[in-house]
Amino acid sequence: MSAAVALVWSDWLGLFAHFLVLSLLAVGGAITMAPEMNRYLVGDRGWLTDAQFTASVALAQAAPGPNILFVAVLGWNVAGLPGALAAMAGILLPSTTLAIAAARWGAARREHRFVRAFHAGMAPLSLGLLLATGWVLAEPSRGSLAAMALVVATVAIMARTRLSPIWMIAAGAALGALGLA
Amino acid sequence: MAEAAAVDTGAPRSPRSPRELFAVFNRMSLQGFGGVLPVAQHELVERERWMTREQFVEMLALAQVLPGPNIVNLALMFGDRHFGLRGALAALAGLLTVPGIIVLALAALYGEFAHLPRVAGALRGMGAVAAGLVIATALRLWPTLRGNPLGRHASALVGAAAFVAVGLLRWPMWWVVGGLGMAAVAAAWWRLGRR
Numbered sequence: 001m002s003a004a005v006a007l008v009w010s011d012w013l014g015l016f017a018h019f020l021v022l023s024l025l026a027v028g029g030a031i032t033m034a035p036e037m038n039r040y041l042v043g044d045r046g047w048l049t050d051a052q053f054t055a056s057v058a059l060a061q062a063a064p065g066p067n068i069l070f071v072a073v074l075g076w077n078v079a080g081l082p083g084a085l086a087a088m089a090g091i092l093l094p095s096t097t098l099a100i101a102a103a104r105w106g107a108a109r110r111e112h113r114f115v116r117a118f119h120a121g122m123a124p125l126s127l128g129l130l131l132a133t134g135w136v137l138a139e140p141s142r143g144s145l146a147a148m149a150l151v152v153a154t155v156a157i158m159a160r161t162r163l164s165p166i167w168m169i170a171a172g173a174a175l176g177a178l179g180l181a
Numbered sequence: 182m183a184e185a186a187a188v189d190t191g192a193p194r195s196p197r198s199p200r201e202l203f204a205v206f207n208r209m210s211l212q213g214f215g216g217v218l219p220v221a222q223h224e225l226v227e228r229e230r231w232m233t234r235e236q237f238v239e240m241l242a243l244a245q246v247l248p249g250p251n252i253v254n255l256a257l258m259f260g261d262r263h264f265g266l267r268g269a270l271a272a273l274a275g276l277l278t279v280p281g282i283i284v285l286a287l288a289a290l291y292g293e294f295a296h297l298p299r300v301a302g303a304l305r306g307m308g309a310v311a312a313g314l315v316i317a318t319a320l321r322l323w324p325t326l327r328g329n330p331l332g333r334h335a336s337a338l339v340g341a342a343a344f345v346a347v348g349l350l351r352w353p354m355w356w357v358v359g360g361l362g363m364a365a366v367a368a369a370w371w372r373l374g375r376r
Contacts (some may be wrong), residue, residue: 004307010253022375024248026249027247027354027358029250029251053293059284059358061212061321062214062287062304063280063283063287064210064212064213064283065210065213065281065283066250066274066276066280067250068249068253069280069281071335072281072285073284073288073327076288076289077288080213081285082217084285087276092249092273094248094274095247095249095253096257098248098249099247099254099257099258099265100261100269103257103262104261109330111374113373113374114370116330117367118243120330120336120365120373121331121367121368122246122362123238123325123326123329123336123365124247124343125242125245125339125343125358126339127238127319127340128343129317129344129354129357130241130315130318130350131316131340131344131348132320132343132346132347133216134314134315134316137308137311137315138309138312141312147306147308150261150306150312150313151310151313153313154309154310154312154313154314154317155317155320158313158314158321159317159320164223165213165219165220165223166212168314169214169215169309169310171306172306172308172309172310173306174308175301175306176301176302176303176306176309177300179298179302181302181305181309
């Protein structure tokens with residue numbers, strides 16, 4: 001996968017602006033905006049094929065680091081390193097600014113009844129959403145008994161021990177490579 | 182904020198410098214296959230002891246309802262709390278720089294190895310473990326709800342409802358955060374006022 005399209009400056013601006021707009025809509029992570037990115041990059045602009053798009057997302061999820069890096073891979077596949085930087089800057093700038101502002105606002109008013117109520121009300125919601133994320137991530141494993149066993153074993157081991165998660169990932173990779181997942 | 186002036190957050194320990202923030206967030210990011218959040222919980226709460234479990238849940242809750250990736254928001258908030266903007270940027274850079282280089286290198290090489298069955302198998306295995314790690318993190322943090330002003334049963338109900346709405350019914354996050362979230366905040370507001 002490499003840069004295939006020659007872009008003019010208005011294209012750069014378009015790429016940057018597209019991710020800039022999606023940034024503030026991406027509650028629950030940038031991946032919730034993937035259908036919209038697909039529509040723009042594949043459908044509207046024809047910068048990527050569907051297969052390239054899907055492979056970009058899968059690759060970023062398999063690599064270490066936050067899944068948001070799939071946006072960098074999309075940008076890279078459109079226009080190499082400058083494309084990756086433009087896309088990442090666009091997706092990060094607005095949400096980053098908002099996160100810092102919101103955290104400061106909340107920290108300055110920690111004892112306010114609203115801030116305390118916000119934390120109290122959102123905490124259980126947040127754990128429910130985390131469970132839901134795990135459930136959705138387990139979707140591809142549900143077709144295979146061995147993969148489901150691996151999900152369950154990971155939950156059982158990690159809920160009870162302080163083992164570093166990296167060991168479980170390594171075990172999963174090894175079992176998978178041997179055809180056992 | 183000066184580097185030496187550690188912020189008292191009630192956690193057992195604090196990061197000493199933006200450089201240390203960069204190093205720790207970089208280390209956690211490099212271990213985060215299929216999601217960095219479980220590693221973040223392990224590193225920040227159990228290994229570095231920079232946060233208590235309760236503080237982690239509190240920050241995660243805000244990170245989740247704001248737009249943007251949870252782990253990125255969490256890194257920004259944590260860095261900002263300790264060293265202001267410099268801390269936020271150090272944590273963010275730690276999270277994204279080296280993993281970003283790795284993922285782009287992989288993207289450049291992708292065609293070479295994508296078709297190998299062992300590679301596909303390893304990715305499947307890692308995907309299954311990544312799902313398990315996220316579920317385990319949620320279960321581990323669940324006991325922090327015991328001290329919630331909503332009460333133990335009501336907060337467990339809110340958590341379960343969020344799971345059903347987003348995980349099983351696949352309702353859009355917006356609706357769930359706006360509807361269920363605001364209802365839970367309103368209930369907490371009312372409970373806090375009665376004390």
